[in-house]
Amino acid sequence: MTSTLAPAVAPLRLGPLTVDPAVVLAPMAGITNPAFRTLCREFGAGLYVCEMITTRALVERNERTLRMIRATPEEAAAGFSVQLYGVDPATVGRAVEMLVDEEVAGTRPAHVDLNFGCPVPKVTRKGGGSALPWRRVLFRDIVRAAVRAARDVPVTVKTRIGIDADHVTYLDAGRIAQDEGAAAITLHGRTADQLYSGTADWAPIARLVETVDIPVLGNGDVWEADDALRLVARTGCAGVVIGRGCLGRPWLFGDLAAAFAGEPRRALPTxxxxxxxxxxxxxxxxxxxxxxxxxxxxxxxxxxxxxxxxxxxxxxxxxxxxxxxxxxxxxxxxxxxxxYPAAVLGGPRGRTSSPRPVALPEGWLADRDDPRPPAGAELETSGG
Known part of the structure; x- marks a missing residue:
């Protein structure tokens, strides 16, 4: 398969780290384990992030979490990437220290990402995930703790547009992340109440690009390499984060590498x-x-x-x-x-859902400047 869309996309720079092509595999529970990361890496290049790691479980040295966070030999050589979920600045800071100083993954990570995008009710009803950026002081404190603990390891942030259309958070989150030293921010083009329904809105990604100076990565409805090119062209984002689009299609990373290098070839395997x-x-x-x-x-x-x-x-x-x-x-x-069945190209893959109101802790929306971690929001296990 070939494409007429083939402008080259520059490598992504995250502090001392260069990501070429500017493509990141999104953490997916039960999916982005070492086997899947290895398979994707065999087809392309970029950053391949492990399943989401819970900071509390890491700090408490939960056996399953310690197994999940082990880098493969190839990752140790090419660069290992970790996404952390946490709601308490002290716990997040300690988890990053363990990764960087104790090398609990078997190697020092090349990159740490902070999850503020999860829309799952069991997370948001406790104030975590995509609910947390609404509490902008707490969000700031978490990013600050992670960046300080990471030192020369780049820290990035992933978030959504907001809780819903009436509670938009992404611009504040972008400014705060930049001010606190984050190397980049990823924006998924949906609000939390949309879950994975409908079509991702890329316009806020473009607005965030105009608002901050750090790189912005686009996420949402990138099903094909040409979708990634369109996302970059429409928004000016510095790269893309790939989630559901690679399910059952790890060769998508080869297509993305070709597309971002300005090459028209695309894979259509039999x-x-x-x-x-x-x-x-x-x-x-x-x-x-x-x-x-x-x-x-x-x-x-x-x-x-x-x-x-x-x-x-x-x-x-x-x-x-x-x-x-x-x-x-x-x-x-x-x-x-x-x-290969051309009819499925460009179509959604993986989970879909209908919009629904976001479950939040009682009184969560009342005070955006409350710095206290939400009670009981820490997850005890990793993976999502």
Missing amino acids: LREVAAVAYRHAQLLSEGQGELHGCTDFRKHVAWYLKGFSVGSDVRRALAMVSSLDELAGLLDRIEDQP
């Missing part, structure tokens, strides 16, 4: 080629988790890999219950080769 990528994914999961657990974990990816292809329901069901690599190979071999 079903046989997709099957080979899927098997490689299951292999990587099995290497890290053991074959049974790895294949079980792989099951949720089946529908994404096969999206749009003509595959019988019996084979799909069997693939969604696969328990060994041999079984997976046998099932994939039964599928006849066919061209």
Whole structure:
């Protein structure tokens, strides 16, 4: 596949770190584990962020969290990126210190991102995630603590437009993040109450670019490499963050690398080629988790890999219950080769939802300058 849109996009600079192409993999719970990060890296380049790490769990040295945060040897060499969720400045600062000074990930991270974009009710009802920037003093204190603890490691921030249309926070968040020394800010073009519904609004990304001097990364509805080029062209953003668009399509990072280098080529793998990528994914999961657990974990990816292809329901069901690599190979071999289904290009992937009011702590909207961490908002486990 080729594209007529092929302007080059400059590398992204985050303090001492250069990201080329200017592409970042968004943390996704249960998805962006070492296997998936490795697979994506094999197709392209950029920053590949691990699953969201909870600062409380890290500080308390939760065993599962310590396992999740281990960098692969390739990441140790190329640069390991961590996203942290936290609501208490002291805990966030201590977690960053552990990453930077104790190297609990097995290497010093090249980059730390702070999550202020999660719209999930269990998070926002406690004042965390995309609800937290409304409390601008607390937001400032968290960013300040992270930047000071990180020293020469760049810290970035990810957020949404706001809680809803009446409670917009992204401009204040951008200014505060810049003032406190953040290296960049990512903006998802939806409010928290929109969850993942409708179409992302890229206009606020452009406004944020005009408002701050630090790099702004655009996020939301980048399904194809040409979507990324359009996002950069319309908003002036310095790069893109990719979430749902790469589900079942890790080769998207190769397309993005080509697009940002000004090259028109795009991948349209046949079903046989997709099957080979899927098997490689299951292999990587099995290497890290053991074959049974790895294949079980792989099951949720089946529908994404096969999206749009003509595959019988019996084979799909069997693939969604696969328990060994041999079984997976046998099932994939039964599928006849066919061209990539162009009809699914540019369409949404992964979770969708309907808008709904944001669950917030009682009185949360009353005082934007209340610096106190929300009671009970710290999560005990990582991953989202």
